[in-house]
Amino acid sequence: MTTNLLAPGLADPPHDAQRLFRGVLEAFSHPGRIIELRDPPAGPGTLSPAAVAFLLTLADRETPLWLDAGLDKPDVRDFLRFHAGAPLVPARGAATFAVILSSSGDPFAGFAIGTDTYPDRAATLVIEVPSLEGGPACTWRGPGIDGEARVAIEGLGADFWPAWAANHALFPCGVDLVFAAGSRLVALPRSVAVEA
């Protein structure tokens, strides 16, 4: 029997979750704005603190979670099962939330996009990237953005932005994204058009 201790979750759940959620809400309200989360939990180490903060704030037993093969490690599974209680699912289509590595091909395929009558029943995908700055610059336009925003996320594949254009074209259906790097995140709701 191993005695590996589980990484701690939120120290003060009501207040920590509230503070972290307001960071996530600001990110969704201002797509492209880089949000530095205040005191995110460290988590098991394989996930970024921003991704851990997002999941501990929003995932629970009602939200099936899908993990990228590169992240699907026993310490991550144990951590999320214990602290969030979210069921880990092997099928993308069953997931409410997912954590994906930026290097994965075909990042959105198979996730729930909602329906015309219930577009809210769509997945939110957390994409782990090396940095939120310094990559190839794109122009983002849409609700929450005053005119346009220049965003330069690093580490995305060549087919990423064409795949996003296809997702945006599904509006009001489609997945929503959160890019996570360290303790910072940027949100990209389906309503936003990206010009690469």
Next chain:
Amino acid sequence: MPDTDIQGSAYNYAYLDEQTKRMIRRAILKAVAVPGYQVPFGGREMPLPYGWGTGGIQVTAAIIGRDDTLKVIDQGADDTTNAVSIRRFFARVADVATTTRTEEATIIQTRHRVPETPLRDGQILVFQVPIPEPLRMLEPRETETRTLHALSEYGVMQVSLYESIARHGRIAKTYNYPVMVNGRYIMSPSPIPKFDNPKLDRSPALQLYGAGREKRIYAVPPHTPVKSLDFDDHPFEIETWTESCALCGSKESFLDEMIVDDAGKRLFVCSDTDYCESRR
């Protein structure tokens, strides 16, 4: 509610349990991602009746924290029963600072008005909504209105506005005036006077709408186009007054008409008490 400090009481911070808050927070994020679409949520029983702001209170409870400063208005006024009781509720259960000053507030919960003072980036306006479905008076079936939204089939609303012109010579709707959000969804702005509709358009503040009885949450993100429905030959117009406020002299704000004596003497005063006081 027992008159005890929140620390010593059996309630969670901000009244709702954490599971409920997470559910509401997920609904809020989807509402922001699809502006103007009404997201169903598992509305809870609140310690006040439907019609008193249970939807707005649940939204506020899911977002509020100890760093926030809360303002609550009812018909523009900070000192009416609904506003006072909701402000006291959150001061007690969320240990939060309250204010009547629009500029100082980080969260403003409102019933039936948008403050006259322009809002800024970082502020959140929470609306209390009685009937979230703008098509409900035209089509009573939920399955049908849901399909109309899915297809963006809004002819029935244009026809109702046209009928108003045919009958009254103008669009006679003065409050809860329907708007088109980001060119996709028709949305009820809640029963604010149409005077306030232009303030919703491209506002730098985040707008969240909560309907407790109907269990719906919807949102308008900052800088999002919000267009009041109209016709080319009958453009949207807001109310105007020949009078000015009897207390502060404002000619720009929304005025309430008051009868001040038995002889029927009338007085016009600002509906936004904070705006009016700051000008006196």
